Amino acid sequence: MKSASAGPPTLRHVAQASQVSESTVSKIVNRTKRFSPEVERRVQAAVAELGYTPNPHARSVITGRSRTIGVVVADVLNPHFALLIKGVGSVARARGYTVLLTDSDEDSDLEAELLGTLIPRVDGLIVAPRLEAQVVAQFARLKPLALTARPSDLARRQALGEALTFGVDGFQTGQMIGHYLAQGGHRHVSYLHLAQADDDRLRGLEAALGGQGIRCTVHRSAEPSIEGGLRAATAMLLGEDRPDAVVTYNDLMALGVLAEARKFGFEVPRDFSLVGVDDIPYAALTSPPLTTVRTYSREIGVQLAEALLDRIEGVDRLAPTPPTPQLMVRGSSAPRQYEAAPVGRG
Incomplete structure (x- = not known):
């Protein structure tokens, strides 16, 4: 066994x-080839006992990979x-990769x-895209x-070329919200849309509301943030034709709308229902708690990382099925109560 003083x-x-060749150790440490459980156990035990740390530069020269995404x-x-x-990082660490964020x-x-x-x-990339599909x-074509995000229709997925796509179904998310609001008797829905996004959520929402004859007004913002919601709330809430429901591209925008509505003297959900998307950790802590759609952000990160690393390493494995979006009904939304129109006498 090597002494500590020898470097x-x-x-x-x-x-x-571990009584194996240097080539075998290299392949096990760099995860470029599998060996019998006994051989891998001996090598891993020797690595731990000796405190061996691979040289990342030498490893990248040998394998042609940086083991970085x-x-x-x-x-x-x-x-x-x-x-x-968080999801990406947990998978990357477990599989011996570093993440550049x-x-x-x-x-x-x-x-x-x-x-x-x-x-x-890097060996590959995970991207929240705002670029055009052809770009x-x-x-x-250059790197995995x-x-x-995963476009709902096949033609738009094909336009992305070899890129892997993961995420909950945006069209289904919007459709789910639309059906929920229609069942609650809402008649006019305003949607706060992210201007730079190819928004399947809007398509799904319009499809569900249009099928019930419910009006949908679209407001656009370039800021998918609390500030974006604050700025958009004035136009949505202070006009002559105020909606009885507001749906936002994400939860942060909804938090901005909620804060600005309170400043104007509106009460949610008495004056209008408010629905976000993502179910971020703060969503259940607002007053009132935010109705939203859970999009399983961490789980999607795990799936993205597993699929990307499989492609980098040439692993042929069936892609996992993305989670199904889940509507989380909370205190920011409620059914509408409208008086029935009087019936005339003949």
Whole structure:
């Protein structure tokens, strides 16, 4: 066994201690080939006992991989993305990868710049895309790419080229909200839409409401944040034709609408129902608690990372089925009570 005074342990020391070749140790440590459980156990025990740490530069030269993945999210302060990053990180650590995290700040030009910078340095990328599909497809030809959203229709998925797509069904999410509001007797719904997003949620909402003859007014914001909700609330709530329900692209926007409504003297859900999307940790703690759709952010992060690393490593495995969105009905929404129109006498 190597003494502590002889310098840091090397691959050769691990090979000698576990009675296998240096090549076998390298393949086990770098996870490029599987061996019998007994051989892997001996090597792992020797690594632990000697305190051996692989040299990442040497490893990348040998394998052609950096064992690093890039993650580009649209807003690192958004709890939805924070949970997604948690999921990605847990898988990356378990499989021996490092994560490089960057924030595109909801800017498609910055997103393209970040992707161009990261691609030579990483084995693959997870991206919350704001770029056009054809641009995403070009990047996906350079390195394995996994996206945090999955278009509902096949043609739009095909436009993304080789990019992997994961996420709850946006169309189903919007449709679920629309059916819920229709059943509650709502007659006019305002939707706060993210201007730079290809929004399946809006398509699903309009389909559900239109089928019931319910009006849907769309307001656009470039800020999927509390500030975006604050700024949009004035136009939605102070006009002559105020809606009896407001649906927002995400929960952060809903929190902004809720705060601004209170400032104007409105009471939710007495004056209008409010529904968000994502079910971030704060959603159940607002006053009133926010009705929203759970999109399983952390679970999607896990699925994205597993699928991306499988593609990087050439593992042929069936892709997991994305979670089904779940409507979380809480205190910010309630059925509408309208007086019946008087019946005339003939």
